[in-house]
Amino acid sequence: MLASQEQKTIEKPLVVVVDDDESVRESLPDLLKEFGFEVLTFSSAEEFLASGSVGRTNCLLLDIAMPGMSGVDLQKELKNRGHKIPIIFITAQKAESVRKRVLEQGAVEILLKPFSDTDLREALSQAIGGR
C-alpha cells in the first residue's frame, strides 16, 4: 500500500529489518514509517527467527553479510520452513554472483548501499504490492 493512501483501519504491513549494522537499524525504520509501514528491527537472523514475528512479516529487509547466519542462509531457512516472505536484500557487496544467486532463490530485489529512498519504495511496492 502506498503511503499516500491512508488506510488506518487496515493493519499496516510489517516490514522487518534484519541487519547487524547499527546505523541501518537506526535510520531505516523512520523512513519506512514514513512510507506507512510497521517496522521491526533485529540485529541478527537468529534473533528474527526466535522472535515469533516471522509469521506476520510481510516483507524482509535483509543484510547479506552478518556474523553467524548470513542473509542468504536466512533466505534458505525461511524457504525450508515454508515461509513465503518476500525478501529485499540490502548489502554493501557488489558481487554479481551474489546478486544472481539471491534472485534465483526468489529474492525480490537486491539493493546496494547506499541506496536512494525511491529505489527502496519501488522495491517495497514490488514485494508487498505483488501479494
Place this chain on the structure above:
Amino acid sequence: MALQPESSADEALSEAHARIVQSEERWRSVFENSAIGVALTDLHGRFIAANPVFLNMVEYTQEELGQFSFIDITVEEDRKLNRALVEELLTGKRKQFQIEKRYRRKNGNTVWARTSVSIVPGTERVPQFLMALSEDVTDRKRAEEALKASERELSSIINTIPTLAWSAEADGSVTFLNQRWLDYTGLSTEHARDWGWRVAIHPDDIEGLVEYWKSRLAAGEPGDVETRLRRNDGIYRWFLIRFEPFRDEAGKILRWYGTTNDIEDRKRAEEELKASESRFRATIDTIPTMAWSCRPDGYCDFVNRRWLETTGLSGEEPLGWGWGASIHPDDLKGLAEYWQACLVSGATADAEARMRLWDGTYRWFWFRASPLRDESGTVVKWYGTNTDIDDRKRAEEALRASELTLRETVDNIPGLVAKTNPTGGLEFLNRRTLEYFGKSIEEMESWAVDGTIHPEDVHGVIEARKKSIEEWKPYEYEVRCQGADGTYRWFQVRGGLPLRDAKGALTSRYLLLTDIEDRKRAEEELRRKEDFLATAQRLSLSGSFSWCLDTNEVVFSDEAYRIFEFDRDLPVTLEQIDNRIHPEDRHLLPEKRKEASTLGEGQDYQIRLLMPNGSVKYLHTTSTETSDTSGRRQYIGALQDVTQRWLAEGALNKARAELAHVARVTALSALTASIAHEVNQPLSGIVTNAGTCLRMLDANPPNLEGARETARRTIRDGNRASEVITRLRALFSKESTTFESFDLNETAEEVIALSLSELRRNGVVLQLDLGADLPSVFGDRIQIQQVILNLLRNASDAMSAVSDRPKDLLVKTEREETAGVVRLSVKDAGVGITPEIEEKLFDAFYTTKEDGMGIGLSVSRSIMESHQGRLWATRNDGPGSTFSFSMPCSTNT
C-alpha cells in the same frame, strides 16, 4: 929275422944282401923293429917285404902279402890318386910322396894309413925298389871324420839359427860369418872376412865399434856393444853384438865367437821409453806433490823437484838410501822395516812418518808406493808419493783426545746420542740411550728388525740414511722408537753430513735422537684444529688475518686468499688489499686503519671489494687488537664474504618492500573494503536519513521533530565519514618507509579508532591496557600501524565463530624485561591456534580464512624484523591466542 929270398927280385935283393950283409943285420933290425909299418915293393908295386907292424896293420902274412901289389890291398876310391903319385915318382917328377889312404885288411875292414913312399936307388946287386912307410892313422882319421861330420852339423846349425853369428881369430880378424849374416848384409864371406865386415856398419858407429872390439881383444874379455848394421837393402837397424873368447886348457885364446842380434824394435822402444821417461820426469817434477821412484831392491833412483824443495836436500843426496836423512829419527827404523817388507812382498806401501822440512821443522807425511810390474809379474820399479798430512794428523790426535772428553759430555747431555759406523752398525750409544731402550749395545744392533724402530718407519730411516750419503746432506728423520716399557714414542733423529776420510771411505757419524712425542701430539692436534678451522672457514666463507701495525706485515688464511682472489703463493701486502677495495668504499680503509693504530679498539664493519672481473663482494670484517709473540701490536680478525647474504637481504628487502607494497595494496584493498564499509555506513545513514527527512517534511502536518532528528543524524554521519577519509589520507600519504621516533600507544589508539566500528560490529569487546610512561619507539609508524591493524583483524576473525563467551579483545603495551624494548600484544578469546597451525602461521600465503590472502602475518613479521623486533604468537591459558610484537625504543640506537 932274416928274409928268405923267393923271387928274382929276391935274388937281386939277396945279392944286395950279400953286399951289404954287414949292415944287413943292422938295417934288418931297423926294419923289424921300426915303430911304423915299412913295406918294400918293386917298381910295379908288388910287395917284396913288409915289417911286422905293416903286416899287423894289413893283417896279412909275409907270404900272403908277397902275392899282392899295394894297389890290390888299397881301397878302390884311393887307388887312382895312389897310382898317379906312384907314376910321378917313377917318372922322376917327384922324389917322394905322402898319401893318406885306406888299406883293405884281410878281414875286409879298412885301415887308414898315412904313407910316405920313396924310391930306394938300386945298387949293383939290388935293383930299385919302393919303400913305403905307413902309419896307422885310422883313429885319427875317424876322429877327423867325426869332427868333420860334427863340423858340418855345426855349420848347418850355425847357418840356420836365427841369429847372425861369426867367429874371429885371436887377432880379431873374422874368419867365419854364418849364412844369415851374409844374407842379411848381402855380403859374401870374401868381402866380409878379416876386417871387411866394417862396410856393413853405420859410418858413425864404425870407429867406436872397432875401438871397443880392439880393446876387448886386448883385454881378452867378453863384450857387447850396440851398433847399426846395414841391411842388404841399405836400411840401417840397431844390432847388439856379443862376443866371447874361446880358450884352450892353457887359457890361451884360440878364437872369438860372437852373435849379432836385431834390437831395432827394442831400441825404438827404449828410445820411446826414454822419451816418455823424460816427459814423465818433467811431469813428475812439475806436479805439486812429492814423488820418487825406486829400483826393485829399494834403491831410490829418483826424487822429483818438489821432494827436493820440500826436504831441502839437493841433487843426489836422497838417492840410494840417502832419503833416510830426512825422516824423523824416531820414525826411521819403523819406516825402513816396513819398506823392506813391502819390497819383498810387492804389496802397495802405505805408511805415515814424520819428515824434516827444509826449515828444520818436522811434519807428518803419508808415504804411499806401488810397484810396477813387467809381463811376468816381476817388479821392475817402485813409484811413490809423500803427502803432507800433518794438519790432519794433529787434528786426529786432537780428536782422539777430545773424543774422550766428548764421551763424558755425550753421556750427560739430555738427548739420546748414537754413533754409527759407515755401514749403519752401532759403535756407541750414550748412557741415556741405553737406559731409554733398556738394552745393551749388542742387543741394539738388530734395531732394524726387532721392532726397536717402528716397523712402518724402518724403511724410511734406511732410505733417509742412504739419501743423506748419496746427496751429501745432513740426515734428519722422524721415527717411532720403542722404549724399555714397550711403548712407542716419536723421536727426531739428526745426523750431520756424511763425511769421508782422506781415503774416501765414509766416517762414523753421530746421531742425536730427541724425544718429540709431545710436540708430535701437539702438532697433530694443531693440524686437526687448523683443518677444522680451514674447513669451517671454507664453509662459512670466512677467512682470518693478522696485521702487524709496526711492520704492516699481513698474513692471510687460505680462505682469506680465496675471498680476495689473491695468488696463494705470494705474501699479502696492504697495497694489494687496497687495490681490491671498491672505489666507493676506498675512503673507509684509511679511516679504519687510523682508528686501529690510534684507538686500538676492536673493529667491526662492512666494506665492499671490487674483483678483477668486475664483480662486487661484500665483506664483513671484525678484528681485535692484540700483541704478537714478540710483543708487537697486531690486529687479528676475521673477514667474511657476506655477498650472498647481502644480496639475499637486498633481494629480501626488495621482496619485503614489494610484499609490503603488495600487502599495503592488499591491506589497502582490504582496508578499502573496510573503508568502503566504514564510509558506506555513514553514507547509507545519510541517504536514508535524508530521504526520511524529506518525507517527514512533506507530511501533513510536517514532522519537524522527526526531520530534525534525521538531519542531525545526517550531519553526524557526514562527520563520521569525513573523519574516516581524513584518517585514511594520513595513513596513505607516505609511500616509503621512514624511521622516526613515535609513541606506540598513540599509534595503536589511532588504528583502533579506525577499526573500532568494525570490531564492534563483530561483537568484539575491546579492552585497552596501554602502559604508562612507555618510551618512544623507533620505526616506520605506518608499517607498525599496518601490523597492529593486521593483528586486530586476525583477532576479530578468530572470534567470529565464538558465541558462548564474550569476544574479549585485549590490546596491551608494556616495557619488556630486556632494556630498551617495548612490546604490544593483542589477546583474543577465539578459536586459538593448534600446534599444526602454529608452525605455519607466519608462512607467506598461509591462511585459515576463506577470503584471506594469507600475507598479513608473514608481512607483519618481516616488518617487525626490519624494525629489529619480533612478532610471535602464543596460546592463552584460556581460550584463544595472543599475538605480540616487540621493537626497540628510540633511545637504543
